[in-house]
Amino acid sequence: MSKVYETVIGLEVHVELATKTKIFCGCSTAFGGAPNTHTCPVCTGMPGSLPVLNKEVVNKAIAVGLATNCTITRNCKFDRKNYFYPDNPQNYQISQLYYPICRDGKVEIEVEGKKKYIGIHEIHMEEDAGKLIHDAYTDSSLVDFNRSGVPLIEIVSEPDMRSADEVIAYLDKLRTTIQYLGASDCKLNEGSMRADVNLSIREVGAEEYGTRTEMKNLNSFKAIARAIENERERQIDLLEAGKEVVQETRRWDDTKEYSYAMRSKEDAQDYRYFPDPDLVPIVISDEWLEEIRGKQPEFREEKKARYQEEYGLPEYDADILTGTKKLADIFEETIALNANPKKVSNWLMVETMRLLKEKEMEPEDITFSAANLAKLIQLTDDQAINSTVAKEVFEKIFAEDIDPAQYVEEKGLKTVNDxxxxxxxxxxxxxxxxxxxxxxxxxxxxxxxxxxxxxxxxxxxxxxxxxxxxxxxxxx
Amino acid sequence: MDLNLTAVELGKKIKNKEISVVEATSAYLDSIEAKEKEINAFVTIDREGALKRAEEVQGLIDAGKVTGPLAGVPVAIKDNMCIDGMLTTCSSKILSNFKPTFTATAVEKLQAAGAVIVGKTNMDEFAMGSTTETSFYGETKNPWDLARVPGGSSGGSAAAVAAEEVPYALGSDTGGSIRQPAGFCGVTGMKPTYGRVSRYGLIAYGSSLDQIGPIAKDVTDCAAILEAISGKDDKDSTSVKETGDDFMAALTDDVKGLRIGIPRDYFGEGLDAEVKAAVMAAAKVLEEKGAEVEEFDLSLVEYAIPAYYIIASAEASSNLERFDGVKYGYRTAEFTDLHNMYKKTRSEGFGPEVKRRIMLGSFVLSSGYFDAYYMKALRTKALIKQAFDRAFEKYDVILGPVAPTTALKLGESLSDPIKMYLGDVYTVSVNLAGLPGISLPCGYDSNGLPIGLQLLARHFDEKSIIRAAYAFEQSREYKRPAFAVERGL
The missing domain is CATH 1.10.10.410 (Arc Repressor Mutant, subunit A)
Known part of the structure; x- marks a missing residue:
């Protein structure tokens, strides 16, 4: 009889914080500028330059910590993580090891009706590195430091997850929470949210953890689910064949649905962490904490309950609408323009969802305005256009955010009531x-x-x- | 022109139109040209830039736009402070082609006060050394005896002032690098409280210990220079906004009631008898002027050197990682891959003393040794600070020698680094505790070499030091090295 295995998963999630400027200098964090245009002596590691902490990074990190039930470290510090790589201009990364800003948190997830807490070991602040570009023509590597110094938080979970579904639920929970806070847009495909999966297996009932591997390069929820399944199988195969799992970092190739070893524990570097003497300790006062607590938004669960109660929406609809901050925002903004909540919900649940799926877009990519959706609903309420025309007009709104009244007028789409x-x-x-x-x-x-x-x-x-x-x- | 003028005296003459800024600048540039072959205090001399700037500053003075005591006075800057567009090497091969794109805050402040920069001074490579012999650009000689070291690491700045190549200079002090060379060269140097002067643009050695400060001929100059360069800087989180920065107000020649403590621990084994006698005589002078002088036990003195070398080397090992041949500075000519490039660049680019400290620093930070060395050194640092805090409950000023001996012969220390490290016994604890300190000449030994007196005070109480130092200074004449007199123009 073959053994029954349990999968044990812990996550390290990097989230790029949505601040206007970088963590230690005044350079813009905007994505996509020409190479090395969002740089200065600080974020390119010029000799003599010094880091100065952007307070907004701390605000956002605290906000995420409070939203995930963490204890905030009132006297936290930055440390240097030393390693040589050309995308790292100082050859050390400013991060937090000894006194991370948040500790001992937890978030609740729900999978197939079952609720469960996932522990958060810590959240720390750090700076992102630059980007290496290999130029095949000159056969040399070039560095773009635009991303160097963009603020990140790393959220380290406890090894509390047991399946890919739980991992996805946990990530979704983090993503909506952080989006609701406005702390990040959390786009996996653009790298503003990155998850590394630590996975081990053990026989059901065993008390000791198995040897874990760390999986990198996971760019979508689907890739994460596939990688977890694949790694679980790989480890089971090893054990069943009487071999051992090697503690190592692996890289996932989603097109080949296969991972390969990047480096083993033996190759692990000694980062020689020590407190960064260029930065003073951050002392977080009661007032500071209360100020952030006071600004925490209505989170998904509260919103979902309110939508059902206040607008009479079915639970399913309320769940979808609050699933991303973007949808919830459009919903609320449109209602604020006196549109009927059920009708707004309908447009978002049916037509918007259909178009997102058709165009392979995420809700965060929505560009149309609440104002134009509200106008469209008004036109149908007034029977100025019929439902077929309304759908056609909505497609234009979805694509180009046109003014429906003007569009209907220009194209002569008004319903003939003569x-x-x-x-x-x-x-x-x-x-x-x-x-x-x-x-x-x-x-x-x-x-x-x-x-x-x-x-x-x-x-x-x-x-x-x-x-x-x-x-x-x-x-x- | 009299090259022996102090910076403030020269500033006055420029203000009174007795000397033009161009005349003064040319005179010092000529002096540098005449003496450099023998002294080697400079890495870079910027004749053209200085003369152009002199004209500009004259215009600003004439227009009443720059009025401070240093307006129009030439200055030399230690070669570890960035100046936009000017070669800044840290006296290292690895930065031998490096021109910064910005200027250090302290230098910018001097420029705003009307300073004319004539060049960059030689130093121990990356400020690691006490003799200025570890420079890639050759050793600097002591103007009092060309066969001797000027001290270090700001040896170029101290020698340039003593040799009258420049009226004053900026140095930096991580473990005594301003005070000790000032002592060896018979000039006055001041290490401000940690945080008093911005470190922005100072190429870091030991970030938690580094401070920029003045090296000049007398206490008045030091006070004037410190007034110009101090202050909170938004670009340096470790700089602080503090009062008590009207340093020139402390030039009163009045030490009545000033409580001065002399640590007995500073006068034990290893201290040269002539140095001891001169320092004790200086204490007597201050006592006669009305100060209350008393001996006491500071304690922990023997732990200062190991703690300092662990902390400074640890920080240096990380600070110097950025010199890798990728972005700026020296890169090895041939390499096979990235790691080979790193290895060859750094092996060829750094000198032996720098490598020694990088290795020491990397070792004490490595996993398994971190607690035993680095953390223990940090705890020692805290204890040393407490010992000083206790002393300053009783005394306003602590008085002692700057170094156990006067200037050593060239080559003597290089063969025995531990001996060189031990010479820092009186200076490093001041950096560990973050205190302000001054070094000024208090006599001459039987070889005619200057002896340095060190005065320390509480954090941000530079004024007590200035008060005591100025009062002592009134009791003696400033002595010029024969070299400066003979080579004078």
Whole structure:
């Protein structure tokens, strides 16, 4: 009989904080500038330059710590992590080892109706490195320091997760929480959220942990799930074959659905951590903490409950709408413009979701404004456009954030409510389709549908469907 | 022109239009040219830039835009302070082609006060050394005896002032690097309280210990220079906003009631008898002027050197990691891959003393040794600071020697680094405790070499030091080295 294994997973999650300037200098954190344009002597490690801490980084780190039930270290410090690599201009990274800003937190996750806490060992602040670009033409490597000094927090969990589903639930929880705080946009595909998976297996019931591996280069939730499954299988195969799991760092290749060893524990560097003498300890006062506590937003769970209670939305809808801060924001902004909450929810749940899926976009990528969605809902409420036209107009709003009123006007999409014009068109349709007319009169009720369709076609979809039905029946 | 003027005296003459800024600058540039072959105090001499700047500063003075005591006075800057566009080498091969893109805050402040920079002074490589012999650019000679070292690491700055190549200079002090060469060269040097002067633009050696300070002919100059360069800087988190920075107000020649303590521990084995006698005589002078002088036991003195070399080397091993041949500075000519490039660049670019301290520092920070060495050194540092705090409950000023001996012969220390380290016994604890200290001449030994007197005070109480030093200074004449007199123009 084969053994039954349990997977033990802990996560190290790096999150890029959404501050305007870098952690230790005044350079912009904006993504995508020409190489080495967002740089200065500090973030390029020039001799004589000194780091000065950006207080906003501390604010955001504390906010995340409070939201994840951590203890805030009132007297925290930065340390230097020493290692040589060209993307690291000082050849040491300023990070926190001895006194990280947050410790001993936990977040609640829910998988298949079961709730569970995942412990957070610590959260520390650090600086990002630059980016190496290999130039094949000159066969040399170039460094772009734009990203050097962009603030990061690293959230280290306890080894409390037991499946890929729990990992995804935990990551989703972190992502929505941090997004709600406005501390980061948490995009895995752009690298503003990066997760390294520490995984080991053991026989069910065993008390000791197995030897773990660390998996890197996981750029989507799907890749994480696949990598976990793959690594679990790989470790089981090793043990079943009487071999040992080697403690090592592995790199996931998502296109090949395969990981390979990058470095083993024996190659691990001694980072010679020590307190950075260029930075003074950060003393976090009660007042400072209370100020941040007072600014904490309404988080997902509270919002979800409120949406159900206040707007009568089904739990499923409330769950989807609060799933990302972006959707919740659009929902609330549109309602604030006096749109009916259920109608707003409908547009977001149905059409928006459909278009996101079709265009392979994330809710964070939405660019349309609440104002234009509200106007669209107003147009349908006023029966100025019918639902078919509304969907067509929404696609334009979704793509280009156009003003629907202006668009409907310019394109002549307004519903024709003019009875005279409708009557003339319908008379023509009846004249052109004697067979359908005969069918209807012979009791084939369905035939009227065809005639309505023909009328709508003749009116280019702009006819008021209620009136068309009414007039048709009358004339027939 | 009289090259023996102090900076403040020269500033006055420039203000009174007795001497123009260009005249003064040319005179010192000529003096440098005449003496450098023998002294080698400079790494870079910027004749063209200095003369151009002199004209500009004259214009600013004439327009009433610069009025301070240092307006128009030439200065030399230790070669570990960045100046935009000017070669800044730390006297190391690894930075032998390095021109910074910005200027150190302390230097910027001097420029704003109307200083004319004539060049950059020689030093021990990366400020690691007590003799200025570890420089890639050759050793600097002591103007009092060309066969002797000027001290270090700010030996170039101290020798340049003593040799009258420049009226004053900036140095930096991590374990005595301003005070000891000032003592060896018979000039006055001051290490301010840690945090008093911005370190921005000072290429770091031991970041928690480094301070920039003045080297000049007398206490008045030091007070004036310190007023110009001190202050909180937003670019240096370890700089502080503190009062008590009207240093020139302490030039009163009044020490009545000033409580001075003399640590008995400083006068034991290893201290040269002539140095001891001169320092005790200086204490007597201050006592006669009304100060209350008393001996006491400071304790922990023997732990200062090991703690200092562990902490300073640990920080240095990390600070010097950025010199890797990737971004600036020297890069080895041929290499096979990245790690080979790092290895060859750093092996070829750093001198033996720097390598020794990088290895020592890397060792004490490595896992398994960190607690036994680095953490223990930090605890020792805290205890030393407490010992000083206790002493300053009773005394306003602590008085003692700067170094156990007068200037050593060239080459004597290089063969025995431990001996060189032990020479720092009176200076390093001051950096560990972050205290201010001054070194000024208090006599001459039988070889005619200057003897340095060191005065210390509480954090940010530079004024007590200035008060005591100025009062003592009034009791003696400033003595010029024969070299300066003979080579004078």
């Amino acid at each position: 009875e005279g014009a409708l009557r003339a068109t319908i008379e023509q349709v009846i004249a052109d389709n004697p067979q359908s007319v005969a069918d209807y009169r012979n009791g084939k009720e369905k035939a009227i549908g065809f005639l309505v369709g023909q009328t709508m076609k003749a009116m280019k979809g702009k006819a008021n469907p209620g009136m068309v039905n009414q007039i048709l029946k009358e004339l027939l």
